[in-house]
Amino acid sequence: MKIFRVVWRTIVYNFSSSALCIFLTALGTAILCLVLLLSSQIDRQVHLNSKQIDLVIGAKGSPLQLILNSIFHVDYPTGNILLDDARKIAQHPLVQLAVPLSMGDNYQGFRILGTDSSFLDLYALQLASGGWGTGDFEAVLGYEVARAKGLAIGDKIVGAHGLVAGNDLHDDHPYTVVGVLAESHSVADRLVLTNLSSVWHMHDHAHVHHGQGHEGDENRHEEEEVHDLLRMDVQGKEITSMLIRYKNPTAVALFPRMVNQTTNMQAASPAIESARLFSIMGIGLDALAILAWVLMLMAAASVFVSLYNGFKNRKYELAVMRSMGAPRVILLKLMLMEGIFITVIGALLGIVLAHAAAFAIAAEGVGDFINAWHFGIEEVVIGLTGLLLGLIAALIPAVKAYSTSISQTLLR
Structure with a gap:
């Protein structure tokens, strides 16, 4: 334990140079850890939320925007499509499952999604309590919605117009909570599900009470729900999009072209x-990873310079320790452990900073994709990398200390 105390006091005594090394190590570690954390979790969430969906049908516009809105619920709709047209697509022989979606409202920042019970089948969602609502203005809450707002079966919630929290409340038509989903670690945890007819009635009602000034905006975000997509009378009704699962792989080559062209x-x-999306993100993530490695190598170089200069300034002190009976190996350990301590402290601080940054990013509305406090193998690898860099940086000063001649040093 004495050797640890000596190393710690040496770091504190030389705080200015040690702090620079720790800062560079922490900064490089934080950037590298954040890059790995974001890329791994976003990749996992993309796979989790889209693995059961072969195609998304929606209004003409950006296909990426359509995917982000309909699957990940992080963008605005490209527009609405006629439900009657969507139903014709759903009846195609190559379609196994078609799930209608309609969006335009939110509950305190959580999106209200009009759909039918096939949404649960598509995502393999389980109900923790209650059941799927069969009546209008009945809602099934995602796990995170119920947990964050402390809601249970029988509670009333009031939606607001738009996809972000606002004051344009539909307080004369509250939803009754009839079900709560089990945790799925997908975007469904942050959704409020209701039937399409509830959304239709809500917006029809909004037109009556808010007048023509809101009509264009309502048309743009109007959502509809169908209890049975293939049988319901939906003349003139619209939905935002429709999620498709194919019957067989043949549809991959034929079906999208048919929809786009006809x-x-x-x-x-x-x-x-x-x-x-990943190809776009990958350029930035790769650049950040390169920057992180450069900073960590700079930190290793800084540790080396600090220890080497410290060795030259403490040669007499080390020689006195030798003359008082300290074996060579103790001097070797002192220098090695000092380098390892500095880089490990920096690496641990960097990991904490990375998760704090991830928490801040998640708080900006992408909490569906990022679990800021998830610790994985990345942190272990980065910590071991920091230890290795500290060991390498301290190796030459440690060997110098080991081979220092007592007599020559004391005679100078």
Whole structure:
């Protein structure tokens, strides 16, 4: 234990140089850890939320925007499509499952999604309590919604117009909570599900009470729900988009082209658009990773310079320790442990900073994708890397201390 105390006091005594080394190590570690954390968790969430969906049908526009809105619920709709047109697509022989979506309202920042019970089948969601609502203005809450707001079966909630929290409340038509979903670690945890007819009635009601000034905006975000997509009378009704699962792999080559060329709708593939998204993100993440490695190498160089200069300034002190009976190996350990301590402290501080940054990013509205306090193998690898860099940086000063001649040093 004495050797640890000596090393710690040496670091504190030389705080200015030690602090610079710790800062550089922490900064490089934080950036590298954050890059690995974001890329791994976003990749996991993209796979989790889109693995059961082969195609998304929606209004013409950006296919990436359509995917982000309909699957990940982090963007605005490209527009609305006629439910009657969507139903014709759902009846195609190559379609196994078609799930209608309609959005435009929120509950205190959580999106209210009009759909039908096939949404639960598509995502393999389980109900922790209650059941799927069969009546209008009945809601099934995602796990995170119920937990964050302390809601249970029978509670009333009031939606607001728009996809972000606002004051335009539909307080004359509250929803009754009839079910709560089990935790799925997907975007469904942060959704409020209701039937499409509830959304239709809500917006029809909004037109009556808010007048023509809101009509264009309501048309843009209007959502509809169908209890049975293939049988319900939906003349003139609209939805935001529709999620498709194919019956067989043959549809991959034929179905999207058919939709894009023969209808006024667009078909977007989650696999293709997700790959495109990652290619866009990958450039920035790679640049940050390179910067992190440069900073960590600079930190290792700084540790080396600090220890080497410290060795030269403490040669007499080390020689006195030798003359008082300290073996050579103790001097070797002192220098090695000093380098390891500095880089390990920096690495641990960097990991904490990375998770704090991830928490701040998640708080900006992408909490569905990032679990800021998830610790994985990345942190272990980065910590071991920091230890190795500290060991390498301290190696030459440690060998110098080990081989220092007592007599020559004391005679100078």
